[in-house]
Structures are given as C-alpha cells and as structure tokens.
Amino acid sequence: MTKPFLSIENLTQTYPDGQGGTMTVFENATFGVEKGEFVCILGHSGCGKSTIMNILAGLAEPTSGVVVMDGREVSGPSLDRGVVFQNYSLLPWLSTLKNVSFGVAARHPEWSKAEVLEHSRKYLAMVGLEGDVIHRKPSQLSGGMRQRVSIARAFANHPKLLLLDEPFGALDALTRGTIQDELLKIWGDSGQTVFMITHDIDEAILLADRILLMTNGPFARVAESVEITIPRPRNRTAIVEHPNYYAIRNHLVQFLGKRSKELAGQASDGATQSPETVRIDLTDAADEPTPEPRLRAVNT
Ligand SMILES: Nc1ncnc2c1ncn2[C@@H]1O[C@H](COP(=O)(O)OP(=O)(O)O)[C@@H](O)[C@H]1O
Ligand SMILES: [Mg+2]
Numbered sequence: 372m373t374k375p376f377l378s379i380e381n382l383t384q385t386y387p388d389g390q391g392g393t394m395t396v397f398e399n400a401t402f403g404v405e406k407g408e409f410v411c412i413l414g415h416s417g418c419g420k421s422t423i424m425n426i427l428a429g430l431a432e433p434t435s436g437v438v439v440m441d442g443r444e445v446s447g448p449s450l451d452r453g454v455v456f457q458n459y460s461l462l463p464w465l466s467t468l469k470n471v472s473f474g475v476a477a478r479h480p481e482w483s484k485a486e487v488l489e490h491s492r493k494y495l496a497m498v499g500l501e502g503d504v505i506h507r508k509p510s511q512l513s514g515g516m517r518q519r520v521s522i523a524r525a526f527a528n529h530p531k532l533l534l535l536d537e538p539f540g541a542l543d544a545l546t547r548g549t550i551q552d553e554l555l556k557i558w559g560d561s562g563q564t565v566f567m568i569t570h571d572i573d574e575a576i577l578l579a580d581r582i583l584l585m586t587n588g589p590f591a592r593v594a595e596s597v598e599i600t601i602p603r604p605r606n607r608t609a610i611v612e613h614p615n616y617y618a619i620r621n622h623l624v625q626f627l628g629k630r631s632k633e634l635a636g637q638a639s640d641g642a643t644q645s646p647e648t649v650r651i652d653l654t655d656a657a658d659e660p661t662p663e664p665r666l667r668a669v670n671t
Contacts, residue, residue, distance in 0.1 A: 374442070375404055375405050376403075376406035376440065377403060377438070377532065378403050379400060379401060379403065379423075381401055381436040381437075382401070382426065382438070383395070383397065383399055383435045384396040384397055384419060384422050395638070396419040396422055396588055396591060397585075397588065397591045397592065398644065399436070399642060400436070400592065400644055401643045401644060401645045402593055404566060407563070408564055408580050409558055409578055409581075410565065410566050410567070410579060410582075411567045411575040411581075411583070412566070412568050412569075412583040412585060413569065413575055413582055413583070413627065414585025414591065417588055418586065418587055418588045418631075419585070421536055424536050424566070424568060426445075427445065427452070427534055427566060429445045429446060429447045440452070450478050450530060452530050452532045453530030453534065454536070455521050455534070455536060456536050457540070457568075459509075461509040461520055465509075466505065466507065466508060467500060467506065467507055467508075467509070468491055468506060470509065470524055471523050474528050475490050478528050492505065498519035498520075498523045498550060499546060500520065515542050518540075518541045518542060519546070521538075526553075530563065531563065531564065532563070532566065533558075533563055533565045533567075534567075535567040535568065537568050539551065547574075554578070567579075572620060572627075576619060577605055580598070581596055581597065582596070584596075584623070584646070586630075587635035590637055590638055592634065592646075593644065594630075594646055595626065596647070596648050596649065597622065597623065597649045597651070598648065598649065600615045600619070614653045615654065622649065
C-alpha cells in the first residue's frame with residue numbers, strides 16, 4: 372500500500388514525571404492523513420493533542436517514531452507547514468502587517484515589496500483586520516485580534532499542510548463563523564491538507580472529512596477515526612437537518628463523555644496503535660444496494 376500524504380508512524384512521547392520516573396503521553400500512535408483531507412482531532416485537555424501538532428510542525432522531536440510528509444521525514448520547521456498555535460505566538464517587535472508579510476516575502480522571494488504587502492493585506496482583510504490597526508504591534512491588539520493575525524499569517528503562505536491548534540477558541544461567535552467559512556473556502560480552492568485541533572464538536576462536524584478521537588492520557592490513544600458522512604458544501608444551519616448529524620454528534624459526545632476515560636491508561640506493549648474507522652450513515656443511500664446495519668463500525 373502507498374503511504375498517505377501525511378504518515379504518523381509509531382509516535383511515542385514521554386516526559387519526566389518530576390519524581391524521577393517518566394510519564395507516557397502517547398505510545399506508538401499510528402495514523403495517516405490523505406492529501407487534501409480536512410481532519411480534526413478531538414480529545415480532553417492534556418491528552419497530547421498539542422504535542423502531536425508540535426511534532427507534525429517539526430518544532431518538537433518525539434521520543435520515538437516518525438512523521439513522513441509527501442515522502443519526506445519531517446525534521447525541523449518548514450514553510451510547507453503552516454501553524455496556528457493555541458497561544459498565537461506573534462513576533463512582538465513587528466507590526467501586524469509585518470508579522471504576516473515576513474513569511475510571504477520568504478515564501479516568494481521573486482515578488483516585489485508592493486506585491487508582498489498587497490498579498491499580506493488581503494489576508495489580513497479576510498480576517499477582518501484593515502486600516503490603521505495593521506500597523507499596530509501585537510501588544511496593542513486584543514487576544515481575538517492577535518489570533519486573527521496568526522490565522523492570516525498561516526493562510527497567506529499557502530502551506531501544503533495547515534496545522535491549527537484550537538485556532539478559533541478566543542474568537543467571538545460571529546468572527547469564528549466568518550473565519551470558519553473562509554477556511555473552508557481556502558481549503559476548497561487550494562487542495563491544502565488541514566489538520567486541526569478543536570474542542571468544539573459542532574465546529575469539527577462542520578469542517579472535517581474525518582474526526583480523530585483521542586482517549587485521555589497518560590497512554591492516550593487515537594482510538595477512532597469517525598467519517599463525517601454529510602455532503603459538502605455544508606452550511607452551519609442546514610447540516611443539523613441532515614439525518615446523520617445527530618447520530619454522529621451523539622457518537623462524539625458519548626466518546627468524550629464516557630469512553631475516552633474508560634479506554635485511558637493502558638500501555639500498548641509495543642503494539643502499533645491505529646484508530647478504528649467508524650462510519651455512521653443513516654441515509655437511504657447507505658442502505659443500497661445491500662441493506663446493512665444502520666450503525667456500522669468498520670475496521671481497516
Ligand atoms: N515540555 C513538557 N514537559 C513535560 N510535560 C509536558 C510537556 N509538554 C506537555 N507535557 C504534558 O504532556 C501532556 C500533553 O500535553 P498537551 O500536548 O499540551 O495536551 P493537549 O494539547 O491535548 O491539552 C500533558 O500532561 C502535559 O502536562
Ligand atoms: Mg493543547
């Protein structure tokens with residue numbers, strides 16, 4: 372079998388536990404993401420989501436295991452991977468505009484200064500930042516505004532892989548909706564691959580092709596890969612009417628509320644830990660040509 376675009380292979384992360392021993396965050400985690408896929412990851416705080424993201428970004432080394440993107444092992448950061456962090460991490464000494472334009476200039480050394488600035492302004496406008504505000508330093512912006520700058524910075528670089536760590540958490544509902552729509556548009560137009568951490572179940576259903584579910588740590592596992600069997604384009608008000616919406620939502624709520632705890636805390640004994648594929652489809656089309664149980668869990 373050929374490798375997926377992004378291949379996470381036997382990833383293990385341990386940290387000192389502060390008492391002379393070690394704490395295993397996750398062990399032998401193995402999963403793939405196809406090119407152009409939009410994958411969300413859901414799991415309780417502390418299970419290791421940001422750790423996985425930092426490893427995918429090339430900003431942290433796992434204790435063992437590898438990440439391969441587009442046939443090449445990830446080691447160190449790259450402009451091919453754009454990251455929006457949970458805590459926005461802008462460069463405090465640069466203006467809002469420069470925080471975006473320095474990456475654009477690095478990505479496109481052949482562009483004139485005017486082209487770089489125009490492109491950067493376009494992406495800042497897309498997240499609602501226009502006018503005088505783009506000349507302010509990050510310290511002069513609100514938390515929500517800073518997060519929007521970091522989103523503009525990542526999107527403006529058109530990375531092959533967008534890594535988003537709870538990117539919309541600090542935004543008000545209206546801005547969040549607008550930026551979710553923009554993200555879907557950019558993703559739809561660009562063929563980019565998106566890997567996004569969120570704690571918002573409804574956001575994950577709206578955006579994702581697939582949702583990875585993590586159990587609680589230590590020894591957290593990516594236990595399930597839930598397919599979002601709701602056709603695109605999706606609209607936040609219309610999807611709740613889809614026959615699969617509540618079935619999928621209930622499955623996710625059930626996992627996070629109950630099974631994430633029940634499945635936690637088991638060492639893998641060296642075995643590769645791959646998620647089980649879960650496909651929930653209650654539509655009439657799913658019954659044809661051969662009727663099958665309405666709720667299906669398929670191992671791959
Ligand atoms: N640098 C570190 N040193 C020690 N422990 C860490 C470090 N980074 C994260 N951890 C621990 O690893 C676990 C996973 O953290 P994290 O990946 O941030 O979780 P999440 O993003 O899912 O909330 C937590 O228990 C956290 O305390
Ligand atoms: Mg985190």
